[in-house]
Amino acid sequence: MTVANPTVMGVLAALVLAACGDKAPQPSSPAVAEKISIVPAPRxxxxxxxxxxxxxxxxxxxxxxxxxxxxxxxxxxxxxxxxxxxxxxxxxxxxxxxxxxxxxxxxxxxxxxxxxxxxxxxxxxxxxxxxxxxxxxxxxxxxxxxxxxxxxxxxxxxxxxSPRFGWRGLMLDSARHYQPPEFIRKFIDVMALHKLNVLHWHLTDDQAWRLEIKKYPRLTEVGAWRVPAGPAAAADIDPATGKPRLYGGFYSQEEVRELVAYAKSRNITIVPEIDMPGHASAAIAAYPKLAVIDRPSADVPADWGVYPNLFNVEESTFQFLEDVLAEVVTLFPGQYIHVGGDEAVKDQWQASRRVQARMRELGAKDEHEMQSLFIRRMEKFLTGQGRRMIGWDEILEGGLAPNATVMSWRGIDGAVAAAAAGHDTVLSPQPTLYFDRRPFETPSSPGRVEISTLENVYAFDPAPAAISEEQRKHILGVQANIWVEHIRTPDRVEFMAFPRAAALAEVGWSPAKDWVGFSERMPAQLERYKLLDVRFAEAPLPRPVDPLRRISHEMALCTDKIALSLEDDAPITGTRAVFKVDIMNPCWLFKGADLSKVNALVASVGQVPFNFQIGAAVKEIPLHKPATPAGELEVRLDDCNGERIAVLPLAPAVGNFAVTTLPAANITPREGRHDLCLTFTRKSIDPVWVIDSIELKTTSVAGTE
CATH class of the missing domain: 3.30.379.10 (Chitobiase/beta-hexosaminidase domain 2-like)
Structure with missing residues (x-):
């Protein structure tokens, strides 16, 4: 549990008040505001x-x-x-x-x-x-x-x-990393105390299938388990099998029923997500006949990103998915079933003669229309089961199913289009309501480098001007999403969710915004988290930057293409380092270094697997030719094309899966302040070499070059 620093809690309200400026609304009743700290604020x-x-x-x-x-x-x-x-x-x-x-x-x-x-x-x-x-x-x-x-x-x-909106939700991704049922119950408890009423539960994806389906047992026997990426996991041999230890888990139908009933007792409806037609790799590993290609992988993959694997469009596959949904609706009695529909790369469909033939049979003029027919088929089935289908905003492409509801994640455009067409919608846009974005700059929190603060979340407008007054009746509400590719543990889920979930709750419940009042109520809310043993995001006190030593999070990235706060893959157990890196260009700038007395440089480095499915963009990653088989860390003066002033061989780090401090390199002192550009030479994109820290020394190191 995070124990709040009293000093931090005492200044929190003042900090957020200062951020508001002169235009912040004032509490309508100061006397009442002194006595109560209700979140979300009552009407x-x-x-x-x-x-x-x-x-x-x-x-x-x-x-x-x-x-x-x-x-x-x-x-x-x-x-x-x-x-x-x-x-x-x-x-x-x-x-x-x-x-x-x-x-x-x-x-x-x-x-x-x-x-x-x-x-x-x-x-x-x-x-x-x-x-x-x-x-x-x-x-x-x-x-x-x-x-x-x-x-x-x-x-x-x-x-x-009374609430402003009927849908006030959080999405929890349990596919990328499994969270035990006891954590799900705790998460439900804390949601209820925010008056949040929808838990969108992401149960299937490329990296796992977490929901037991009785008719298709291999979905969890095979699909719920994978070997994590990287050499550390590959070397973690399970003595029972003699193979790398499998990572994962799944939820039995009995556990699901218990969780659904528990959530109902807390006024929360669980909406399950069963992804289709994309994000299908785990299901295909379990049942290869679902694949478009002839020889799909028999292993559940461990890369993050968007895979090209789609379900095929045979009648047998449609029947498989209907069989799955038939069991899903018996487990989740709520109105909505989520079918995903996002990020379905159509390359396999385009290349497959059989899919192209089926498209002609079904009357689909292109792959987008084929996806629409796919989704319409599932929507018809769910309607027949007395349920409503909801999907990510890609389900708009090629034509929307008659009774479908749209969850808008790529900004608000999907919500605008859905409402204009007379369809209900839930607003859930990135980056603001994507809680894999960090809540503030912190070196210890993995996630996207991009930041979405408490104030950013509170400022979100769930009824934007782009949706007319008449069409706003189609806005069901608002939801934030906790994607966990880089949020490996339950306590980190809590850290990324709270207190931003409090801001989301007020946006969805309260009729008017009052950032000043909300910020004044936050210290009491943080005390409640402590009572509940909930870890929450608490901004660290500012610390001066050491002019001679900086960690990766204290340096600038040379580019910002796919910038991550990325956790190391080692050690298997215990604390792991967290690095700031642009995986498209691992390059850092140590800015404003006073080199007048510096005559040596010490670097601590790590290596992480390149486990990212980024399509053709992988060809854009630069590779600098190494002088030695293991590669080197190069240090250049002023910019990345400047004079090379140090080279540190990576050979001592190759065999260590965690952080390695390389032998120091001597450098020649120079007058004034300079930027240092740090890059790695390497033969391939895997592994990604990363900076943990750089330290400038004022005493030379004997025996180095």
Whole structure:
């Protein structure tokens, strides 16, 4: 768990206030703002007089029709877990304070998730037209609670609340890295406390098939396991098999049913994603007859990126996918099933005589229309099962299926096009709502180098002007996506998700934005994460840059094509280094180095596998001819075409899969400040040599050149 630095928490509000400038909106009721820190902000809050004291004398009451076991059990467990409060521990005396839940005669204009909360010194009443609203009222009550000298109190307040959008989601990618069910349950718990209500669960991709399908057992027997990329994993031999150890896991149908039921108890619908027609490599490894090509790989691949492998378009393959979806709909009772539809490179379809013949049989004039027919076939099947299909915005290409919903990820254009055509849409655009982008500059967090801050997320407009007022009825809501190619562990998922999920929750729930008010509520939200043992992203205190030593994250990249904060592949267990690198051009600039007294340079380097499917772009990666078989690190003065002032052979690092400190190289002192360009010579793109750190020495190293 991340333990928040009190100094950081104390200055957080001031920092975000400063970022807002003079145009930031002001809280409508400063007196109320001082007392409550609810996230997401309620629609209407009015302060009252006095406080409600919560403790062992407090009892729960339930009106007719309220599920007391579910609601009472949830609130009681939450209070006990986070504050150690045992409700009703001292009996039910007539003068006990009361928390009452009651259902009103109808949902009213607030909708099924709306609620009202009235708190006075002797009584708290939470009312709603639906159990979902009562649940969110309980969540708000928990957030109102604070510890004072006299015990735990709730301020006297009247709250009328309901969400702006019905879809407030997070997508969790469990295909690239498997997260255990206990983590999924914890993630669901924390989502619920943000009033988020959709968990989009990415279960299949090129690198794994995670969902048990009874009719096709090889999907998980084969498709759920792979050997990670790189020599470290290849050398990690499983003694039981004598082969490299397999990495992965899958979710049994029993586990899925339990998770779906658990999520439902927290007002969360799980929407599964079964990718098609692309991102199909794991399924094809399990069942080669699904492939377009004759001899597909029998191994689940470990590269990231976009593979060319598509499902073929035979009737037998359509039947296979319908069989899969038939089991999926029995496991996930929610309205929507996600079919992916993204990044389906059509090269294999274009090159296949059989696919071209099938396209003529089916009346598809080109490959885009073939994908449309493919998706329409699946949409028809799901409609017949009483479900609705949702897919990424590529499903617009070639014509959209009649009842399909579009999840817009390539900016907002997909949402604009879908709404204009009368289709529902969820806005989920990169880079802002892609939580594989780092929340701030940090050397220890793998992910995309590109940054999407808490403020960036909060500023996102889920109802952009490009969608007319009339068409906005098609906006279901908003979602952020946690792609985990570079987020290997559950604690890193939490780090990348929170507190940005709090900003997302407020964007999806609250009727108006108030960045100043939100920032002032953040310290209390971070304290809640600590109560829940949730790791969260906390910006490190600024530290001065050492003029003589810099890590890769403190240097500039020469280019910004595919820039990653990339974790090492070794050691297999334990802490791994994280490097900043543009995999299209591994080149760094040590800027403004004072070389007047420097006479040696020490470099620590790593090597990571080039496990990236980037298509023809791989031909654009420069290779500098090495002078020795292992290659060298070259250091040039002022720019990358300047004088070469040092060469460090890589031979000592070749056999070490983790970070290696190379023997130092002597350099000649020079007056003034200079930029140093650092590049590697190499014969091939694999491995990618990377800088861990560079240190300039003011004492020469004997025996070096």
């Amino acid at each position: 209407k809050v009015e302060a009252g007089a006095g406080v409600f004291v919560l403790g062992g004398d407090t009892r729960l009451e339930f009106g007719d029709g309220v599920d007391r076991a579910r609601l009472g059990g949830y609130l009681t467990d939450l209070l006990q877990k986070t504050y150690g409060i045992g409700l009703g521990a001292n009996g039910n005396a007539p003068n006990s304070s009361v928390i009452r839940f009651e259902l009103t005669a109808s949902e009213s204009a607030a909708g099924p998730e709306g609620y009202s909360l009235l708190s006075s010194p002797s009584r708290i009443v939470i009312s709603a037209g639906d159990s979902r609203g009562l649940f969110y009222g309980a969540v708000t009550l928990w957030q109102l609670l604070s510890k004072q000298k006299d015990g735990f109190i709730v301020p006297a307040v009247t709250i009328e609340d």
